[in-house]
Amino acid sequence: MLLKLLTKCFPNANIPSCYLEANKKLHGLGLGYNSIHACKYDCALFWKEYEGYDFCPECGESRWKRKDDKDKGIPHKVLHYFPLTPRLKRMYVSRHIAEDTRWHKEKQVDNEGVTRHPADSVVWKQFDSLYPWFAKDPRNIRLGLTTDGFNPFGSIGNSYSMWPIVLMLYNLPLWRCMKESSFIMSLLIPGRNAPSRDIDVYMQPLIAKLKELWEQGVDTYDAFSREVFRLHASILWTMNDFLVYANLSGWSTRGYAGRKHTF
Numbered sequence: 315m316l317l318k319l320l321t322k323c324f325p326n327a328n329i330p331s332c333y334l335e336a337n338k339k340l341h342g343l344g345l346g347y348n349s350i351h352a353c354k355y356d357c358a359l360f361w362k363e364y365e366g367y368d369f370c371p372e373c374g375e376s377r378w379k380r381k382d383d384k385d386k387g388i389p390h391k392v393l394h395y396f397p398l399t400p401r402l403k404r405m406y407v408s409r410h411i412a413e414d415t416r417w418h419k420e421k422q423v424d425n426e427g428v429t430r431h432p433a434d435s436v437v438w439k440q441f442d443s444l445y446p447w448f449a450k451d452p453r454n455i456r457l458g459l460t461t462d463g464f465n466p467f468g469s470i471g472n473s474y475s476m477w478p479i480v481l482m483l484y485n486l487p488l489w490r491c492m493k494e495s496s497f498i499m500s501l502l503i504p505g506r507n508a509p510s511r512d513i514d515v516y517m518q519p520l521i522a523k524l525k526e527l528w529e530q531g532v533d534t535y536d537a538f539s540r541e542v543f544r545l546h547a548s549i550l551w552t553m554n555d556f557l558v559y560a561n562l563s564g565w566s567t568r569g570y571a572g573r574k575h576t577f
């Protein structure tokens with residue numbers, strides 16, 4: 315209904331006529347997502363070598379919810395993965411965004427003792443001195459990763475929680491990098507229960523891509539300098555509450571062995 319209304323309001327605009335066509339267009343722009351099935355108990359993804367499996371390689375539980383034996387069924391859980399590389403490459407197609415990715419090095423004013431952007435932080439500078447090959451090209455992407463659970467149904471009594479994993483681009487100017495429009499949704503982990511320690515299982519597709527971007531990089535066209543360069547990316551830090559911090563880092567943050575540690 316919305317698409318029909320939009321087509322009527324803007325007859326000259328190229329608006330898709332149905333949901334399927336809209337989806338196809340988004341995929342064409344590199345903005346689609348991949349659905350990866352997961353075990354009911356969060357122990358494994360049906361991904362890579364397990365893609366064709368009907369039963370979980372860890373616990374043996376069926377991948378499908380079936381009414382009877384004839385029913386092919388629907389998957390118990392589906393992870394939505396929004397591929398990172400095409401999203402990063404797409405940013406550099408815009409001359410303005412491509413220029414903004416250098417802001418942290420070329421336009422940021424380094425004032426001793428003043429922190430205005432994460433580029434002023436000790437961690438950033440330490441990272442630069444550890445990996446000079448990465449710091450040499452200011453276009454290399456520095457990311458922050460954040461996650462927390464939310465209830466898509468909005469009712470307080472319902473204990474359902476989904477977990478989006480969102481990436482922030484710290485190359486951008488300070489007035490842009492924390493804007494919602496600059497965030498990249500990377501994974502949407504299905505509910506009903508929080509993934510807790512099994513968040514590692516769900517993060518596999520993202521981690522694999524990040525390793526590739528760190529080690530090999532990807533050829534990217536930069537519309538600002540009008541050249542192709544090798545783009546690398548790295549996660550500098552994660553942002554989360556103290557409970558999620560335990561899951562993401564693999565360290566206990568409560569009880570006798572609970573500890574607080576820094577990078």
Ligand SMILES: [Zn+2]
Pocket residue numbers: 353354355356357358370371372373374375
């Ligand atoms: Zn399992």
